[in-house]
Amino acid sequence: MAIEVPENVLVSRLDQLANWCRKNSLWPMPFATACCGIELMATGASRHDLARFGAEVMRFSPRQCDLMIVAGRVVMKMLPVLQRIWEQMHEPKWCISMGACASTGGVFDTYCVVQGIDRFIPVDMYVPGCPPRPEQLIQAIIDLQDVIQRGGTIRGAEFETRQRQQPKRALVELPVLNQPLHRLTTGGGQRI
Amino acid sequence: MILPSYLLALKQDFLSATTSEYIGQLRLRIPADELQSLLTALKQRYEFDMLIDITCVDYLNYRGATDRFGLVYVLLGTESNERLIVRTYLNEPDLTVPSAVPLWESANWLEREVFDMFGIRFAGHPDLRRILLPPEFASFPLRKDYPLQGRGERHNFPVLTRESA
Secondary structure, three states: OOOOOOOOOOOOOHHHHHHHHHHOOOOEEEEEOOOHHHHHHHHHOOOOOHHHHOOOOOOOOHHHOOEEEEEOOOEOOOHHHHHHHHHHOOOOOEEEEEHHHHHHOOOOOOOOEOOOHHHOOOOOEEEOOOOOOHHHHHHHHHHHHHHHHHHOOOOOOOOOOOOOOOOOHHHOOOOOOOOOOOOOOOOOOOOO | OOOOHHHHHHHHHOOOOEEEEEOOEEEEEOOHHHHHHHHHHHHHOOOOOEEEEEEEEEOOOOOOOOOOEEEEEEEEEOOOOEEEEEEEEEEOOEOEEEOOOOOOOOHHHHHHHHHHHHOOEEEOOOOOOOOOOOOOOOOOOOOOOOOOOOOOHHHOOOOOOOOOO
16 A cells, blocks of 8 residues: 655654664763863864764763763773763763773773773773874764664664673783782672 | 081980981981981971971882881971981881871871882871772782782772663
């Protein structure tokens, strides 16, 4: 049975509509701890103008955000704060790990610097650089928008689940030179 | 060099104290058991009314060193504009010295930092907790026998997944 559709009506899927709304209104949560934060500010400012991509509304309350941008190194006293803020953000939410320090620890391979936030929270997009140019961060947001548009579902089924998730590298010990491995707790990843 | 008169008088009272000088800075070395009385005398009789810094040096594997830890007090007399560096040396297992908090309030956080990084204990400190590192931290990271990459403390956090958050 053919239904007459007027010219100004488009047919789409509900998932596509939700993704289109979500990707064009990402509200970033700036978790800026180091010099990457300066580039993050420059990205939001008038010269690079993140508003062109609908992501200019930086909110300092995690309740209002759906994109966490971790810009800078995270030390072991800051990580519980980061995890708490991530837990406070509403679904659907995404995370960009901006710069070498947030992604890998960078040059700070010392006892108190977390060697990549993706060991402890989910990360959707990594931005290389030390610090990255604003253009790189904009490209990451464009790529993230593309990911959301292509793979997103209205119920969030695209997000990784415990079954699909690869074993986290945090559960694998880094070798320490000439030292026996020592953990504060026996179970991996238990808060003490 | 010519010692100032207060230091000559001080050396009469503390016979085990030795002085030295390095690029114009006066240094006074004292055994750890006389540290408390020396600091009290400096504060009360010689008017060193300001404690600039307390810090510590780990001399493990240091060339020519005989003691493990060197504890350094930097004092300033604001009336006389005299500066003096008091050093004492400690060895394991006796890493306890009397606290300087009754003499100078500024010693409070400085001693907590030395305790946090080196594990030197200050007897009589009102609140000897870690000041920079998290309270669960079990090591003293500025000791030379502590590995740079730590002993796994930085991996010891819960892993959040999409499901759990």
